[in-house]
Amino acid sequence: MTANIKAISYHLPQYELNNVVIEKDFPEWSIDKIADKTGIDCRYIAASDETAGDMAVKAAEKLFLEHNIDKSTIDYLILCTQSPDYFLPTTACIIQEKLGLSTSVGAFDMNLGCSGYIYGLGLAKGLIASGQAKNVLFVTSETYSKFIHPKDKSNKTIFGDAAAATLISSEDGFAEIGNFEYGTDGKGAENLIVKNGAMRNLKTNKEASQDEYGNYLSDDYLYMNGSEIFLFTLASVPKLIENTIQKNNLTKENIDLFVLHQANKFMLDSLRKKCKIENDKFYIYIGNCGNTVSSTIPIALYHAQKEKLLQKNNTILLAGFGVGYSWGGTVIKIV
Structure with missing residues (x-):
């Protein structure tokens, strides 16, 4: 079914x-x-x-x-x-x-x-x-x-x-869901984390400290090691895209549009270049709402459809990646 x-x-x-x-x-x-x-x-x-x-x-x-x-x-x-x-x-x-x-x-x-x-x-x-x-x-x-x-x-x-x-x-x-590729690497958990507030560590309400860039850090709040997240993304996502294409018995040329998790423009541009994807096949919708975590892909799909970029018989590759580390990909076929 x-x-x-x-x-x-x-x-x-x-x-x-x-x-x-x-x-x-x-x-x-x-x-x-x-x-x-x-x-x-x-x-x-x-x-x-x-x-x-x-x-x-x-x-x-x-x-x-x-x-x-x-x-x-x-x-x-x-x-x-x-x-x-x-x-x-x-x-x-x-x-x-x-x-x-x-x-x-x-x-x-x-x-x-x-x-x-x-x-x-x-x-x-x-x-x-x-x-x-x-x-x-x-x-x-x-x-x-x-x-x-x-x-x-x-x-x-x-x-x-x-x-x-x-x-x-x-x-x-409007789209049939294809086969999936998944991945997990818990070694990266500490690079995007809220350490306090659940059962492992209670909130401390201690005063935050400043890092070298002037950001205020506290284990009671979100911590992101941007450089490590960037390295993880560049290492994992190209392979994720390749494996997702293979899982669906396709080639890269069969993909009409790539819709990735909208992390930030710099990361998306870096991924597009590393994966050698043409500009017109790589959709970005982040300027008017920011990184909305698990909602970035559906919001992007909503607007791609509104802009009539999802045409009948098109194959769209979707890929999400980040906190966990956790990543996953699939394709959808526009019908």
């Missing part, structure tokens, strides 16, 4: 954090410097009382409205987030109630970051192929801004909050 992407919608919080505001807070970072380094002009930040669960509900409601979807047909709900509303219960259960979905649906959270969209597509396809579900509502929602120290200018310029909702169905959709 095939699994198809039927529809995608997404939600951004109300508050816009643009480069003008960041320059005021950090005068040494000019508007042009931020845009050149990251490719990001603005990102949207969740309100203090707004959670990933709240945004997930809004994204799902937009999906139902924009695509005229009968929510009574949903029989499984997956939420991908690393910023759940509570340690327990699972946020997906709360979303089921708020959306008014049937109590016969399955629902669970998965804790993955930048590779999360690929893993979620894989799980949804497995549920459909095994006959456990016919219509899976897959929502990615993240509020990384709540993990970032207010004076951490590096991470503040990159990450934005967002939620995206995707309907994966056994019925016809």
Whole structure:
């Protein structure tokens, strides 16, 4: 049984954090410097009382409205987030109630970051192929801004909050989901981490220290070793792309468009050059929302479709990679 992407919608919080505001807070970072380094002009930040669960509900409601979807047909709900509303219960259960979905649906959270969209597509396809579900509502929602120290200018310029909702169905959709390639290397866990706040280490509320670049660091907040993440990406993603193509019995020439996790423009440009992908086959949508973690790929797909870049019989390669380390790839065939 095939699994198809039927529809995608997404939600951004109300508050816009643009480069003008960041320059005021950090005068040494000019508007042009931020845009050149990251490719990001603005990102949207969740309100203090707004959670990933709240945004997930809004994204799902937009999906139902924009695509005229009968929510009574949903029989499984997956939420991908690393910023759940509570340690327990699972946020997906709360979303089921708020959306008014049937109590016969399955629902669970998965804790993955930048590779999360690929893993979620894989799980949804497995549920459909095994006959456990016919219509899976897959929502990615993240509020990384709540993990970032207010004076951490590096991470503040990159990450934005967002939620995206995707309907994966056994019925016809706009894209058929292909085969998957996955990878994991926990040795890289310490390079993108919030060390305190869960069961291993409680929050300390200690005063943050400054690194050599003027970023404020604290184990209570998000830490990213940018240089190590960059090296991991350049080492792993080209191989991921190659293996994903092989898993689907294709050649690189068969791929009409590459849609990768939208980390930042510098990293994407480096990957495109290393993989020798033509500009017109490499889609970037990051300037108007920033790195939204697990939502970057569905947001990019939404806009690629809107720009009519997803034509019938096109083959699109999707690849996610990052925190974990974790990575995954698949292809979708536009039908």
